[in-house]
Amino acid sequence: MNLPQTPLSDERAPAIEAQKLHKCFKDFTALQEVSFEVYPGEIVGLLGPNGAGKTTTLRILAGLLSPTSGKAAICGHDLSHDPQAARSELGFTSGGTGLYLRLTALELLQTFAALYGLEDAEANAAIEDCAGRFDLNDFLSKRVQTLSSGQKQRLNLARCFLHHPKALILDEPTAALDVIASHGLHQQIRRAKSEGCAVLFSTHILSEAETLCDRLVLLLGGRVLDEGTPADLCARHDVPHLTALFLKAAQLLTEQPEPLP
Amino acid sequence: MNRRAFLQFKAIYRKELLEALRDTMSLFFMIGLPLIFYPLIAVLGLLGYNQIADHAQSGTPAKIAVMGEIAPLMKAELEAQFELVPLEPSEDPCAQAQQALQAKTYAAIAAFDQPPCGLKPDAENDPYNNASPDESADERAPLGTLQIWFDGSRESSSEAARLLEEQANAGQRALTAQTLKDHQIDPQWSRPYAQVRVNLATPNRMTAFLLSKILPLVLVLLCALSGYYPAIDMLAGEQERGTLETLCATPCSRFTLLLAKYAAVVTLSLIATLANLLAIALTFAATAAQLPQILQNLSLPIGSLAVSGLLLLPTAFFVSALLMLVAVFARNLKEAQNLATPAFSLCVVPAGFALLPWVSLNAGTALVPGMNITLALQAALLNQLSPLMALEVFAVQALYAFLLVQGASRLFANEEILFGQGLDVKAWLRSLLHPRAQNAPLPPSAGVLLFLLILLLTIYVAPLIPVESEALQLCLAQVIVVLAPALLVLWFYRQPFKDLGFVRPGGRALLGSLITGVGIFGLTAFIATLTFMLFPQATEETAPLQESLNEIVSETPAIATLVVLAILPAVFEEFAFRGVILRAFSSLGFGKAALISSALFALLHLSPYRLLPTFLLALTAAFVFFHTRSLFCAMIIHALQNGLVTLTAYSEALHRLTTTNLYALFGLSTLFYVGIWIVRRSGKPEREETPEI
Numbered sequence: 011m012n013l014p015q016t017p018l019s020d021e022r023a024p025a026i027e028a029q030k031l032h033k034c035f036k037d038f039t040a041l042q043e044v045s046f047e048v049y050p051g052e053i054v055g056l057l058g059p060n061g062a063g064k065t066t067t068l069r070i071l072a073g074l075l076s077p078t079s080g081k082a083a084i085c086g087h088d089l090s091h092d093p094q095a096a097r098s099e100l101g102f103t104s105g106g107t108g109l110y111l112r113l114t115a116l117e118l119l120q121t122f123a124a125l126y127g128l129e130d131a132e133a134n135a136a137i138e139d140c141a142g143r144f145d146l147n148d149f150l151s152k153r154v155q156t157l158s159s160g161q162k163q164r165l166n167l168a169r170c171f172l173h174h175p176k177a178l179i180l181d182e183p184t185a186a187l188d189v190i191a192s193h194g195l196h197q198q199i200r201r202a203k204s205e206g207c208a209v210l211f212s213t214h215i216l217s218e219a220e221t222l223c224d225r226l227v228l229l230l231g232g233r234v235l236d237e238g239t240p241a242d243l244c245a246r247h248d249v250p251h252l253t254a255l256f257l258k259a260a261q262l263l264t265e266q267p268e269p270l271p
Numbered sequence: 272m273n274r275r276a277f278l279q280f281k282a283i284y285r286k287e288l289l290e291a292l293r294d295t296m297s298l299f300f301m302i303g304l305p306l307i308f309y310p311l312i313a314v315l316g317l318l319g320y321n322q323i324a325d326h327a328q329s330g331t332p333a334k335i336a337v338m339g340e341i342a343p344l345m346k347a348e349l350e351a352q353f354e355l356v357p358l359e360p361s362e363d364p365c366a367q368a369q370q371a372l373q374a375k376t377y378a379a380i381a382a383f384d385q386p387p388c389g390l391k392p393d394a395e396n397d398p399y400n401n402a403s404p405d406e407s408a409d410e411r412a413p414l415g416t417l418q419i420w421f422d423g424s425r426e427s428s429s430e431a432a433r434l435l436e437e438q439a440n441a442g443q444r445a446l447t448a449q450t451l452k453d454h455q456i457d458p459q460w461s462r463p464y465a466q467v468r469v470n471l472a473t474p475n476r477m478t479a480f481l482l483s484k485i486l487p488l489v490l491v492l493l494c495a496l497s498g499y500y501p502a503i504d505m506l507a508g509e510q511e512r513g514t515l516e517t518l519c520a521t522p523c524s525r526f527t528l529l530l531a532k533y534a535a536v537v538t539l540s541l542i543a544t545l546a547n548l549l550a551i552a553l554t555f556a557a558t559a560a561q562l563p564q565i566l567q568n569l570s571l572p573i574g575s576l577a578v579s580g581l582l583l584l585p586t587a588f589f590v591s592a593l594l595m596l597v598a599v600f601a602r603n604l605k606e607a608q609n610l611a612t613p614a615f616s617l618c619v620v621p622a623g624f625a626l627l628p629w630v631s632l633n634a635g636t637a638l639v640p641g642m643n644i645t646l647a648l649q650a651a652l653l654n655q656l657s658p659l660m661a662l663e664v665f666a667v668q669a670l671y672a673f674l675l676v677q678g679a680s681r682l683f684a685n686e687e688i689l690f691g692q693g694l695d696v697k698a699w700l701r702s703l704l705h706p707r708a709q710n711a712p713l714p715p716s717a718g719v720l721l722f723l724l725i726l727l728l729t730i731y732v733a734p735l736i737p738v739e740s741e742a743l744q745l746c747l748a749q750v751i752v753v754l755a756p757a758l759l760v761l762w763f764y765r766q767p768f769k770d771l772g773f774v775r776p777g778g779r780a781l782l783g784s785l786i787t788g789v790g791i792f793g794l795t796a797f798i799a800t801l802t803f804m805l806f807p808q809a810t811e812e813t814a815p816l817q818e819s820l821n822e823i824v825s826e827t828p829a830i831a832t833l834v835v836l837a838i839l840p841a842v843f844e845e846f847a848f849r850g851v852i853l854r855a856f857s858s859l860g861f862g863k864a865a866l867i868s869s870a871l872f873a874l875l876h877l878s879p880y881r882l883l884p885t886f887l888l889a890l891t892a893a894f895v896f897f898h899t900r901s902l903f904c905a906m907i908i909h910a911l912q913n914g915l916v917t918l919t920a921y922s923e924a925l926h927r928l929t930t931t932n933l934y935a936l937f938g939l940s941t942l943f944y945v946g947i948w949i950v951r952r953s954g955k956p957e958r959e960e961t962p963e964i
Contacts, residue, residue, distance in 0.1 A: 072520045094522045102520035108512040112293040113286065124282030125521040127275045153293075169517075 023086060025050050025099075025177040025208030026071060031080040033066055033232075040066045041077070041232045048208040050176065053199060055219040056212040057252075058229035059260055064212040065104075067229065068181045071210065072102040084177050098127065101170030104181035111155035115146060115165050118154060119172065126173035136172045144168040144198070160191040167198055178202055180211035184218060196222055216252040226252075230259050279523040283531035284538075291501055291539055301497055301543040305550040313554045333431040336371065338364060339383030339415075344449055345442035349381065352438050353431075360385060372422040378431035380420040381439070388420060479575050479652045484626070486551075486579070487648035490544065491622045491641060494583050495590045495615060497543030498536050502594035505532045506683075507607035529595070529683045533676055536591040544583050548576065578651040582661070585668030586644045590618055592675035599682040617641070625649070632656075634877035635730050637663050640671055659806065659879035666882075670870055674719060677859075717764050718855030721847060722871045724756035729875060741819050742827045742835045749843045757847035771850040772902035780899035780953040781907070787946025788911025791891050793939025795884035795912065796929045800936060802880050809880040824920045837914035845906045848872045848889060849896045865893035888912055891943075898950050 024047035033041040041063045048054045056064050069075045070082050073089045073096060082089045087096035110118055119140065123133035141147050144164040149157055157165065163183075170178060180199075184192045199209055199222060213219055219226055220240045228235040228243065236243060240252060249255045291297050335349065336358040349355055356377065361367045365388040368380050382388070417439060421432035448458035472480070509515040518528060597614045601607035618641035624630060625645035632646035637660065647664045650656035733748050761768070776784065803809050824832055848868055856864035869889035876885045892905040919926040928935055 069516075074516060074519055094524065097520060097522040100520065102517065104513070104516060108514045110286065110290055110514060112290045117286070117289060121282045121286045122521065124278045125518070125523045127278065127522060129278070 022049055024048060025085050026054075026179070026210050027081070027083040027086075028067065028071060029081040029083075031067065031070055031077045031082060033063075033070065033075065034078045039232060041070075044080070044229070044232070044234055046227045046234060046237055048177070048210045050206045050208050051203055052224050053203050053209045053211075053222055055223035055226045056210060056229060057216070057219055057226055057256070058212075059256070062229040063232040064229055065181055068102075068104075068179050068210070068212055072100065072179050073097050098173065099176045101173075101175035101178045102180075103166055103170050103183060109154045109162055109166060109169075112153060114151050114153050115157070116150045118165065119150075119169060122169045123172050128173060133172075136174075140168040140171050143171070159187070160194070163187055163191050163195065167195065171202075176207060178207050178209045178211075180209070182212055182214065184213065184215060192218070216256060220252055228255075228259065230262070235259055235262075276524065276527050279521075279527050280531045280534075283518075283523070283528060284535050287501075287505055287532055287535035288538065291504075291535070297500060297504075297539075300500070301539065302546045305493075305543075305547040309547075309550045309554040310557070313558045317558060333378035333427070333434070334376070335431065335435060336368075336377040336380040337383070338368070338380060338385055341381070341383055342442075342446060344445045345439070348442035348445055349435070349438055352434060353378075364388070368420045372420065372425075372428065375425070378421075378428050379435050381435060382418040382420055384415040385418060388418060476653075479654065482575075483649045483652040486652065487645040488622055488626055490548070490579065490583060490648060491586055491645050492619060493547045494540055494544045494586045495618055497547075498540035498587060498591045498594055499611060499615065501539045502536045502591055503598040503601065503604060503607035503611055505536065506595060506598040507601040507604050510601070511603040525684045526680045529680045530676070533591060533595055533679075536595060537587045540587040540591055541583065544587070545580065548580060552576070575652045575654060578656065578661075579648050582644060582647055582651060582664070585665050585672070588672035589640055589644075589668045589675070592672040592679065593618060596675050596679040596682065599679050621645075632660060632664075634663065634879065638667055638726060638730075638874065638877075640668065643667060657808070657879075663879040663882065666870075667874065670867075670874070674867075677715075711765075712858065713764055713766055713851070713855040715856050715858065717760055718852040718868065718871075720763075721756055721760045721851055721855070722875070724760070725752060725847065725875055728752040728756060729877070740826060741823045742831065745823070745835050746839060749839050753840075753843040753847050757843075757851050760851055766851075771846070771854070772896060772900060774899075774901040774903070776899050776901040776904050777953060779949060780901060780904055783946050783949030783951075783953055784895055784899065784904040784907045785911065785946070786942050787891060787895060787950060788908040789915070790940055790943025790946045791888055791908060792912045792915040793936050793941075794943050795888060796916075797933065797936040797940050798884050798887070799881075800930055800933060802883075803930070806880065812878060812880060820917070820920050824917070829921075832917060833914055836917045837910045840913055841906045841908075841910035844872075845892060845896075845902055845909050849892055849905045850902055853893050853896070861897055865890055865897070869893060891947075894947070895950050899953055904950075 026048035028047070029045050031041050031044040033039070044063070044067055046054070056067065058064050066075065070077050071084070071089070073082075073084075073093045076090055084096040085099040087099065089096045110121075113121070116137070119137045120133060123136055128136055141150060144167060146161075146165060146168055149161055154162065154165065167183075178199075184195055187195065196218070199211070202209055223240065225237060225239055226243060227237040236246065238246065243255060244251060247255050247258060249258060332352060332354045334356055335353040336356050337346075337349075338358050338360045341349075346355065358367075358371070358377075358380065360382075364382065364385050368382065368388065371377055372380065419432050419435050419439070421435075422428040444461065447461040451458045451460055470477070506515075509518070519525065593614050594611055597610045598607045601610055621639050621642035622645040625636075625642040626649075630636065630642070630646065632643070632650050636646055637643045643664045647656055647661060650660070729752050733752050736744050736747050736751065738744050761771075820836070823836065827835065848871070852871060853864055853868040856867050858864075859867070869886050872889035873882045873886035876882070888909065892908050895908055896902060896905040919929050
């Protein structure tokens with residue numbers, strides 16, 4: 011499908027690309043014309059109330075769902091044409107992601123290393139690297155079911171980094187975490203950014219979005235309402251902070267149940 | 272599978288096994304339970320048996336009431352076994368006896384010369400019929416009648432009556448001997464032959480026989496049960512725990528993912544089944560010394576058990592595939608269980624039917640999943656399973672498993688089912704009733720449907736067609752069994768008739784087909800002759816076919832014979848198998864479609880000895896159809912093959928040539944390659960026009 015190319019504000023090619031995504035489930039339209047990009051070394055937050063289409067968007071970008079129309083690509087690989095290549099560049103995790111409880115942390119990492127196509131030697135090196143980076147060495151040989159939730163979260167994140175992904179998609183990663191664990195996660199996300207990784211994540215926590223994200227994409231009723239830096243967004247909509255923007259958007263939705271213009 | 276896919280396959284397989292084997296509950300059900308279950312059953316069984324035996328030996332003898340006058344010799348015989356209590360008959364001895372038996376005062380009652388009670392026994396040679404009281408003067412029954420009254424609703428009473436009858440028979444013989452002696456005749460006269468029953472079956476065979484009564488069903492059940500939990504846990508369980516999402520976001524293809532999970536389920540199911548077999552064998556060995564007398568001499572038929580173990584492989588393939596197919600639909604364990612139970616019954620119920628005494632393993636029952644394995648296990652235990660039959664069962668199960676895995680992988684790739692709103696059952700049913708739009712390509716399910724229809728009609732309807740003349744029967748069978756279901760499927764899937772390949776072939780295609788047809792006849796005759804040499808028993812199986820062929824040839828004019836035997840089957844079968852079934856599978860690619868449709872065609876001939884020739888014929892027809900895009904060419908080949916076989920029935924010399932001379936046949940079969948070469952050069956298949964074929 012030949013869609014008009016969105017003019018790029020940046021010279022670099024986007025690592026995560028959504029172009030006019032449209033998704034219908036039976037007779038329900040979940041997404042309409044959703045377009046945005048995430049560039050290498052950028053953190054983009056996907057914001058929106060429940061049912062706005064955040065999870066559907068992320069699932070399409072992770073290759074779990076295919077769009078009814080439109081294009082999703084990771085590092086230039088179209089997910090509908092070359093899903094394997096696209097997923098090779100991608101790390102994905104969601105807040106609800108369970109880990110395999112009866113495996114040890116090491117076995118879990120080994121399984122995922124193989125799934126990302128790493129041969130034994132490469133895999134061992136990658137696991138060693140990630141274990142150091144995410145501080146897993148104390149519990150590598152322990153079964154996942156005996157780990158604390160902070161340890162599980164680090165393991166879950168380490169799992170996405172084994173193959174040095176160029177794009178990272180996180181679906182509400184901090185949903186079930188305490189303050190300390192969230193802080194650890196933020197640090198890792200910033201570190202990934204500094205290494206040139208493109209990060210896209212969805213969240214409910216507005217303060218998190220405000221401090222962490224370079225840009226925000228605001229979803230409402232399956233459409234992109236607006237996008238920009240947190241400060242830009244607040245200025246453009248004449249609100250003091252993101253919470254106010256959010257409330258305004260929600261109000262907009264109730265007043266105007268028809269799709270937004 | 273490339274290196275990377277293999278690596279991924281291995282990782283998932285290892286992960287699934289680790290997870291399952293570390294789950295205490297699964298492990299207990301898989302290995303622990305059988306190791307406890309069988310010894311427990313054996314110990315309880317032995318305890319029960321010993322108790323009964325002890326009671327029979329040491330317990331007080333059963334109390335038997337005696338009504339009427341008893342001859343001293345008879346009394347002596349009965350007293351040897353029972354405690355006899357004389358009972359004075361009242362006015363209504365029947366009612367009196369009924370009451371006494373109900374009150375359990377006596378185990379049974381021996382009534383001498385009493386009026387008949389209850390329903391008249393219907394057996395003609397019943398002693399009572401031969402000597403009713405009013406015939407008491409008859410010479411045949413000088414001493415009168417003996418009725419044994421018992422309470423059939425009480426086990427102990429029935430048993431007492433049985434013993435009483437035996438003992439009374441001994442009494443009868445003693446009385447006869449006495450009478451003969453009184454008349455100075457050698458008592459030997461009453462029993463001219465000394466009679467004894469001897470079981471000549473070897474202990475091995477006896478064990479095999481006893482095991483074949485129950486073990487096959489137990490094994491199939493166990494195999495199915497042990498695959499049950501892993502299958503639904505690996506798909507529905509992962510879905511429920513939210514781990515499937517991350518797995519699917521890795522660059523591992525869904526097919527690899529499913530295949531690895533499938534391999535893990537098969538492995539676990541086999542481990543569990545082998546654990547069960549081992550537990551049975553160990554229990555048997557441990558309790559052998561304490562077994563009751565009749566079972567004491569038994570020994571375990573290790574060879575048969577080994578074959579049975581091997582036969583469980585395809586069972587595990589099939590059951591695991593079926594359960595996985597079902598589990599893909601479910602979004603959580605509860606849903607999966609609801610769906611899996613009917614699927615589970617689907618393979619266990621036919622397995623149960625297999626134990627009926629009149630059901631035996633043949634080419635037809637070999638096609639019924641569940642039943643075929645049970646029957647094959649039974650035959651294997653009795654050492655009656657021919658290698659070809661085993662092969663057929665194996666092939667059939669493997670084919671079904673393959674189709675199921677294909678289906679499961681299709682569903683697994685369907686995002687609506689995994690991450691969408693789930694399968695819309697109503698929409699699905701609606702689409703079944705009003706199938707797809709016109710011109711939509713025929714789906715593989717259409718091929719499976721037609722195969723099943725033809726199979727069912729062949730097994731259940733074809734034998735019911737009245738046999739007036741063999742030729743007429745064959746015509747009718749072709750129309751009812753092959754043409755009708757093919758038309759039905761085409762109508763159901765709204766397929767336009769003109770797209771099926773009724774294309775006039777070009778000159779070269781025609782020539783190539785004619786030569787290929789003669790060549791394939793040579794090739795199949797070569798294989799058939801070789802088969803008869805290797806498996807002489809095949810002659811017996813194909814004899815009825817040869818007979819009916821000869822019969823048709825002798826009673827029908829030659830032209831009509833050729834129409835009935837060569838042209839009609841060629842036209843109808845090609846229409847159904849190449850026109851519909853091959854086309855239905857064509858979305859899998861020509862190679863796979865040709866292999867599947869040919870395997871189905873061969874299976875429907877219901878004979879393990881004809882599997883290979885019919886498979887080759889079908890494959891050739893498919894190949895020629897693919898290259899010429901004309902169904903007529905496939906029909907020509909099929910008609911030539913059938914027609915030439917028919918011709919051999921006309922000439923004894925020709926018949927001998929085609930059933931004995933391997934060199935001549937080999938020479939003839941070289942024509943096959945020539946024909947194929949010409950067909951291949953007759954033009955490239957134009958994929959644009961008929962993208963499915």
